[in-house]
Amino acid sequence: MGEREFAHGGAGLMELRDWLLQKTGAAPGQIAVAIEMPHGPVVEMLLEHGFVVFAINPKQLDRFRDRFTVAGAKDDSRDALVLGDSLRTDRKAFRQLAIDNPVVIELREWSRLVDELQQERTRLANRLRQQLWRYYPQATELADDVGDDWFLALWQKVPTPAAAAKVTEKTVARILKDHRIRRLDAATVLQTLRKTALFVAPGTTEAACVHIRSLAARMHLVNQQIKEAHNALDGLCAGLAAPDEESPSGQSREQCDVAILRSWPGIGRIVLATLLTEAAQPLQARDYHALRALAGVAPVTRQSGKQRFVIRRHACNRRLQTAVHHWSRVAIQHDAAARRRYDALRQRGHGHARALRSVGDRLLSALCSTLKSRTLYDANRGSSQISVKQ
Known part of the structure; x- marks a missing residue:
């Protein structure tokens, strides 16, 4: 027209x-x-x-x-x-x-920002580790995550093997105390840093230190922004769960949903924010089938004539898929029914990821049941809900 x-x-x-x-x-x-x-x-x-x-x-x-x-x-x-x-x-x-609810829109942005910051932090940490590997590999033995603030503070005081030979135990102990590091003591740290140094070409150590100073400054900023983002997620989720002055007679649906989601084992700050934002409409509709498809745990069946096979779903929300994966991973550590389901699948020959997807599918089904009945998670009730589909 x-x-x-x-x-x-x-x-x-x-x-x-x-x-x-x-x-x-x-x-x-x-x-x-x-x-x-x-x-x-x-x-x-x-x-x-x-x-x-x-x-x-x-x-x-x-x-x-x-x-x-x-x-x-x-x-x-x-x-x-x-x-x-x-x-x-x-x-x-x-x-x-x-x-969407204005709070949900803001929560979604903070949730996605956390993912971006975490990816940036991983990239910076990998580059920092690579520079240390050039001239100072013994330093990487002190921490699995070289992007931690305490490790960056230690490196600023002891940036080279030559500096490690001169630094005092008191200085190292003060850094560990300021950052509340109890798994290491100053003597162990110095013993590690004073291991036989690599032989490197003249200028290599200075060049690597220049690069690390730049990475460390950006890493400090990213660490700070991640903390601020986590605080924002907590505040916004608390705002959704707070009593509404306009409905004094009882909880609104959003308040009830936040309380129910928080009661489930394995749902922490990141998973909670992702579920509330990336699956807002399926959660509000209590639509289990839409939720499992969006999370990538619903299998795809292809059948033609006598041929029939089931494959993994790839068309899904990647952020929601990751959240359900980590929810399932933590749930099998703290929920007996989820663990039994996981063990049964592994005994049948399924791989770790395949078993976690099945556990996530059952968790979403049980979650929708609790949302419909507006009841918090109960271990005994959750066991029956998950086991009935085995």
């Missing part, structure tokens, strides 16, 4: 809204919009003004496109036709969007 370009800005989006209303001659609530991108300013503007917005995975749209052309042609006009026609005939394949 028409095609126009709009500037990316407040005025441009208002023109888009007015143009849609003018072309259709209908109220916003009567207009269904199909789109691939499930978030962003365009989606938020449409939802804010009452439009009914549906999102679809680009891979599904590609399959719908084959109904209109088998030649592989693709352009924006054809995609608009495919989206509109598919929404009319196959609305069940689309996901209706809604505006």
Whole structure:
């Protein structure tokens, strides 16, 4: 019916809204919009003004496109036709969007920021370890994580084997005390640092120290930002769980969900924030099947004639998949039913990752049951829920 370009800005989006209303001659609530991108300013503007917005995975749209052309042609006009026609005939394949709780939106950003910071920290630590390996390998024996603040403080005082030969035990002891390191004592640290040094070409030690100083400064900043992000996650989750003044009669759904999720073994700060943000709609709907598919624990069955095989699901939310993996990993250490399920799968020949996915699947099923009944985790009740599906 028409095609126009709009500037990316407040005025441009208002023109888009007015143009849609003018072309259709209908109220916003009567207009269904199909789109691939499930978030962003365009989606938020449409939802804010009452439009009914549906999102679809680009891979599904590609399959719908084959109904209109088998030649592989693709352009924006054809995609608009495919989206509109598919929404009319196959609305069940689309996901209706809604505006999230403002706290959930902020929590999602902090949760993703934690992942980015942790990845950056890992990269910096690997580079720092590589520089130490050039001239000072004995220093890496003191800590598995060379990015810890205490190790960086120690390196600043003892950056070279020559400095280790001169530093006093009192100086090292003060560093360990300031950072509350009890597994090592000053004598052990000095004995390790004073091991026979590598022979390196002149200038190598100085060059490596220059590089490490740069890495250490960035590592200190990342460590500080990770602590701030963790505090923000705790504060936002506490805000979701705090009593609502507008509903004094009882807990809201968000408050109840946070309390229930926290009661499960294996769900800590990171996993809790990821579940609340990356699976907000399935959790609110208590939709176990959507949740297990989104988390990547639902297997994919391929069957044609007499051939039938089941494979791992790869189309999923990677952050949610990682969160459920770590939830399962910790749960088998603290929950008897999860451990029995894991051991039974390993005895049947399944690998570690495969067994954890199955445990995660059962945990999600039991979690949805507790969310529906609005009850906290109970070890005995959880055992029956997980064991019944074995």
